[in-house]
Amino acid sequence: MELLALITACKQGKREAQKLFFMQYYGKVLKTCKRYSKNDDEAKDLAQDSMIRIFEQMQTIKHVDAINGWVQRVAANCCLNALRKQKNIFSPLEDYHTDSAEINEVPTETYQPEQILEYMQKLPVG
Helix, strand or coil: CCHHHHHHHHHCCCHHHHHHHHHHHHHHHHHHHHHHCCCHHHHHHHHHHHHHHHHHCHHHCCCHHHHHHHHHHHHHHHHHHHHHHCCCCCCCHHHCCCCHHHHCCCCCCCCCHHHHHHHHHCCCCC
């Protein structure tokens, strides 16, 4: 089916066209979502959400020639919105109360380069 006809049929709610569109673009959407997610299951969830959003917003497509970019952009936006909704695992620095004198203290210990290298080698990988 020609792309313009496929999109027109999708806009009209024709299930066969929607199924064909889904099969044609799901792989690209999943690939985009994998770039933003921690694991495959999360990427699949994001891809499903993205495809739903794509079908909801299909009426807004103006340039059929740019459908690939539009699909990728919708998927990326879905992923970014999901990331924003996730709880931030880091606490803001303002939560840590330190005495301002501690911040301005100059370390009295000095380390030799060999000691620093030794400590660095003991650090976990990653």
